[in-house]
Amino acid sequence: QLQLVESGGGLVQPGGSLTLSCTASGFTLDIYAIGWFRQAPGKEREGVSCVTSMGITTVADSVKGRFTVVRDNADNTVYLHMNSLKPEDTAVYYCARRRYTFCTNYVRQYEYDYWGQGTQVTVSS
Numbered sequence: 001q002l003q004l005v006e007s008g009g010g011l012v013q014p015g016g017s018l019t020l021s022c023t024a025s026g027f028t029l030d031i032y033a034i035g036w037f038r039q040a041p042g043k044e045r046e047g048v049s050c051v052t053s054m055g056i057t058t059v060a061d062s063v064k065g066r067f068t069v070v071r072d073n074a075d076n077t078v079y080l081h082m083n084s085l086k087p088e089d090t091a092v093y094y095c096a097r098r099r100y101t102f103c104t105n106y107v108r109q110y111e112y113d114y115w116g117q118g119t120q121v122t123v124s125s
Helices: none
Strands: 003-007 010-012 018-025 034-039 046-051 057-059 067-072 077-082 091-098 112-115 119-123
Touching: 003 091, 003 112, 018 034, 018 091, 018 119, 034 067, 034 077, 046 067, 046 077, 057 067, 077 091
Parallel strands: 010 119
Antiparallel strands: 003 018, 018 077, 034 046, 034 091, 046 057, 067 077, 091 112, 091 119
16 A cells, blocks of 8 residues: 655744654655645645655745755655744645656645645644
8 A cells, every 4th residue: 555654743842843754655755756745724735845756855935944855765754854943834744745756846736646644743832
């Protein structure tokens, strides 16, 4: 069974850090681009970042300089490192497998075929 499982979410104070993991099972993710998305309460799901099969990364302007994405093909896992977290980063975070190896126009959600169940990140004092 092909699936992606996110983990690492939780409650963190503003300015804090969290690392989310996205682990694949049933397939090897090294030939796919992997995207991260988030959905805040009452808002549409939005793209946060993407990493190509070659490890080239793209991040949204709203998180640039604070979030980085790294893939570890040996562990079949992609990580989202989040620093300097803000209350507006509060959301359910999802990873997804892209149909392509590249991240051009990565925010197009219809170009992803498998999604994780999501992990909650809450930034609050």
